[in-house]
Amino acid sequence: MNAAVDDMNRIGEARHDEPMSRHTSWRVGGPADLYFRPRGKAELQAILRSLPADTPITWIGLGSNLLVRDGGIRGAVIATAELDRSIERLDETHVRAGAGATCARVARKCVEWKLAPAAFLAGIPGTIGGALRMNAGAFGGETWDRVESVETIDRAGKLRVRPRADFEVGYRRVRIPAEEWFIAAKFAFEVDETAAPEAIKSLLAKRAETQPIGAASCGSVFKNPAGEAAGRLIEQAGLKGHRIGGATVSDKHANFILNDGTASAADIELLIEHIKAEVERVSGVTLETEVLIVGERDGGEP
Numbered sequence: 001m002n003a004a005v006d007d008m009n010r011i012g013e014a015r016h017d018e019p020m021s022r023h024t025s026w027r028v029g030g031p032a033d034l035y036f037r038p039r040g041k042a043e044l045q046a047i048l049r050s051l052p053a054d055t056p057i058t059w060i061g062l063g064s065n066l067l068v069r070d071g072g073i074r075g076a077v078i079a080t081a082e083l084d085r086s087i088e089r090l091d092e093t094h095v096r097a098g099a100g101a102t103c104a105r106v107a108r109k110c111v112e113w114k115l116a117p118a119a120f121l122a123g124i125p126g127t128i129g130g131a132l133r134m135n136a137g138a139f140g141g142e143t144w145d146r147v148e149s150v151e152t153i154d155r156a157g158k159l160r161v162r163p164r165a166d167f168e169v170g171y172r173r174v175r176i177p178a179e180e181w182f183i184a185a186k187f188a189f190e191v192d193e194t195a196a197p198e199a200i201k202s203l204l205a206k207r208a209e210t211q212p213i214g215a216a217s218c219g220s221v222f223k224n225p226a227g228e229a230a231g232r233l234i235e236q237a238g239l240k241g242h243r244i245g246g247a248t249v250s251d252k253h254a255n256f257i258l259n260d261g262t263a264s265a266a267d268i269e270l271l272i273e274h275i276k277a278e279v280e281r282v283s284g285v286t287l288e289t290e291v292l293i294v295g296e297r298d299g300g301e302p
């Protein structure tokens with residue numbers, strides 16, 4: 001990030017009309033009215049308390065699972081990238097990770113500490129906060145498998161520690177109390193003397209063989225229906241390579257939509273709708289998006 005942008009980013013200060021395309025892995029998305037990047041809990045509390053009660057609040061980690069529409073986000077966006085990025089070994093098997101820590105760093109640290117199973121987190125290109133919200137998973141592991149408790153904050157700035165039992169967790173789904181967000185999680189792992197960085201490398205290499213890693217995408221667009229792979233259904237519908245504007249169904253993995261650098265959020269959303277309709281027509285299965293769609297269409301339509 002350059003110095004000018006850093007200057008705009010002083011304590012508690014909002015950026016106005018911040019293009020969300022800068023903060024999403026699809027590289028699309030219109031402006032957020034207010035964009036905050038708090039550096040720590042005290043600053044976050046001050047921001048939350050300063051916002052009028054009717055200002056909508058949207059949280060964002062690394063934007064790797066978010067389609068922000070071209071008209072942007074009304075209200076305030078809270079970005080967690082600098083909130084709490086700490087990763088701490090609390091005792092032999094317990095690790096606390098801040099919501100802003102990337103899953104990749106947590107995976108590497110845990111492997112260094114000979115703790116497992118955590119290597120799977122290396123496959124998730126987001127933050128711990130986003131992974132908690134999504135119950136993100138890869139290579140057979142899911143984020144909440146090892147969560148013992150989480151730290152949260154609500155709209156009034158009140159901090160809580162909640163046990164895992166407070167949350168109903170499913171496949172890429174977690175029920176969270178309204179207007180409460182994650183600050184950190186405490187994980188319980190097991191000591192595994194065989195844990196080694198090579199395991200992460202080989203998991204990522206395996207993934208690069210089947211997925212278009214490095215292209216502007218949001219990973220899997222649709223959830224896998226029970227007993228099926230969404231990618232297989234999309235391929236079966238003949239949609240590999242299908243294009244709308246600058247958005248294309250990946251030839252490598254049909255559950256990925258790629259932005260060739262010219263796509264709008266509307267292109268991507270139209271392609272999502274087209275895929276859903278075609279898969280339903282061909283195989284009778286209704287796909288559900290894993291990707292979350294937020295914001296207004298161009299022209300202010302929700």
Ligand SMILES: Cc1cc2nc3c(=O)[nH]c(=O)nc-3n(C[C@H](O)[C@H](O)[C@H](O)COP(=O)(O)OP(=O)(O)OC[C@H]3O[C@@H](n4cnc5c(N)ncnc54)[C@H](O)[C@@H]3O)c2cc1C
Nearest residue numbers: 059061062063064065126127129130131133136137182219
């Ligand atoms: C190439 C690629 C591969 C991917 N592979 C996988 C995969 O294998 N498995 C998988 O599960 N996902 C995968 N994803 C999707 C994505 O990485 C995950 O969903 C990830 O957990 C999102 O984290 P994030 O920080 O980017 O969240 P964002 O996309 O920024 O946000 C996602 C949601 O979480 C909310 N949120 C963010 N932070 C917080 C917080 N602190 N408290 C409360 N809510 C919050 C946001 O409001 C939003 O609703 C992939 C994405 C890409 C681009």
